[in-house]
Amino acid sequence: MSTSSTVDRAFRTALYESAGNTRNTRNTRSARNADAALDTAASLLAADPAADAELARRGEEFVATAWRRGWQPADVVRIVRRELDDGHVRLAAALIRAQAARDRPRGRRWAAQLDALPADAPPRTDRFSHATAVLELYRLLLRLPALEPVDEPASASxxxxxxxxxxxxxxxxxxxxxxxxxxxxxxxxxxxxxxxxxxxxxxxxxxxxxxxxxxxxxxxxxxxxxxxxxxxxxxxxxxxxxxxxxxxxxxxxxxxxxxxxxxxxxxxxxxxxxxxxxxxxxxxxxxxxxxxxxxxxxxxxxxxxxxxxxxxxxxxxxxxxxxxxxxxxxxxxxxxxxxxxxxxxxxxxxxxxxxxxxxxxxxxxxxxxxxxxxxxxxxxxxxxxxx
Known part of the structure; x- marks a missing residue:
């Protein structure tokens, strides 16, 4: 199985097919189904170390999509901190920094937000726990709605x-x-x-x-x-x-x-x-x-x-x-x-x-x-x- 196929299967299981379930945490059965789907997807990724690079690349695509929807680095870190935990915040910061290396310059405020990202590396855990945390982060990024655009004017640079x-x-x-x-x-x-x-x-x-x-x-x-x-x-x-x-x-x-x-x-x-x-x-x-x-x-x-x-x-x-x-x-x-x-x-x-x-x-x-x-x-x- 190719690394792309592994990631695709994991995403279909935990991000796309279960997306509706994650929006209704009051429904106990839906929440259990979403958790089970997350465990299955994390197991697929943990069993295939060759998929790690493709998994990271897809994460950078999610970040770039968030930028197109009007989000900025500080906004993403803030919502991750509110909805998940510190380990996810550090994963998000690492992902944003990696994407920034391939991104265009976006102005002084954007650069200041990149500089303010948490500097600590993501926590070192076993492969299954790491894959679970990554999928939880991606699931949050995937459902970010569009925000009003606040791109900086030229004078701000x-x-x-x-x-x-x-x-x-x-x-x-x-x-x-x-x-x-x-x-x-x-x-x-x-x-x-x-x-x-x-x-x-x-x-x-x-x-x-x-x-x-x-x-x-x-x-x-x-x-x-x-x-x-x-x-x-x-x-x-x-x-x-x-x-x-x-x-x-x-x-x-x-x-x-x-x-x-x-x-x-x-x-x-x-x-x-x-x-x-x-x-x-x-x-x-x-x-x-x-x-x-x-x-x-x-x-x-x-x-x-x-x-x-x-x-x-x-x-x-x-x-x-x-x-x-x-x-x-x-x-x-x-x-x-x-x-x-x-x-x-x-x-x-x-x-x-x-x-x-x-x-x-x-x-x-x-x-x-x-x-x-x-x-x-x-x-x-x-x-x-x-x-």
């Missing part, structure tokens, strides 16, 4: 500017310091540079012969308390001339905007999330010291209040940034209005149908109070006038 490098360094220091006053000064400077960078990029693009178009990127919104984190990301996006749409089942939000603003959203959201989690840890410690036991509801309420209050502060900062002399406003405000209209149009084309959702589990008054206080202390400063 430029080397990182000195301003962004300075902003990144300032926020890293603000998150690491144990002194609130130092963090405040560092974050305020980062926010100032962020505002200046965004406006300068907007004016430069408006004067170019071929103006940029808005792009999109995906930002992971990881559990726990992902609803509150999605609200926080939405607030950061709105304050930076972007729009965000949360995909709860797959654990990410798609942020639509111009490249300079997308970079600002990524940096600021990450920094505020670090600050929020540190503040929540301190608040819980204070609650325990006072003899009050805090729960998941406290943490959910804390983060929901934090997101709500930070959103209010960011909106105020954005409004303050639009002030200046009449001559400055005459130059800048039409540019910003045009870019916001372009972002809204791109969002509508990517997501013609969206729904709203209500935050769940927000019922702890102490958590809400502490989250609001933490947001008031977060390092978010009003931006300076545009000129």
């Amino acid at each position: 430029r080397p990182e500017s000195r301003t962004l490098a300075r902003i990144r360094a300032l926020l890293a220091k603000a998150e690491a310091t144990a002194y609130p006053q130092e963090a405040e000064a560092l974050s305020a400077k980062a926010q100032e540079l962020m505002a200046r960078y965004s406006v300068d990029e907007a004016l430069l693009a408006a004067r170019a012969p071929d103006p940029d178009a808005p792009g999109a990127c995906r930002i992971g919104v990881e559990p726990p308390y992902e609803q509150a984190k999605a609200v926080l990301l939405d607030a950061v996006a709105a304050a930076n001339h972007c729009r965000a749409v949360w995909n709860e089942p797959f654990g990410f939000s798609t942020v639509v905007g111009f490249e300079a603003d997308l970079e600002a959203v990524e940096l600021l959201y990450t920094s505020l999330l670090v600050q929020a989690e540190a503040a929540m840890t301190r608040a819980e410690a204070a609650q325990r010291a006072g003899g009050r036991k805090r729960t998941k509801t406290f943490r959910q309420s804390f983060l929901a209040a934090y997101a709500h209050r930070v959103g209010t502060r960011l909106r105020a900062a954005a409004e303050h940034a639009a002030t200046g002399t009449a001559a400055e406003a005459a130059e800048v405000l039409p540019v910003l209005a045009s870019r916001e209209a372009a972002v809204a149009d791109r969002l509508e084309r990517l997501f013609p149908e969206t729904t709203t959702t209500r935050l769940r589990g927000v019922g702890d008054a102490a958590g809400w109070t502490e989250g609001t206080r933490a947001a008031d202390e977060a390092q978010v400063r009003s931006r300076r006038p545009l000129r």
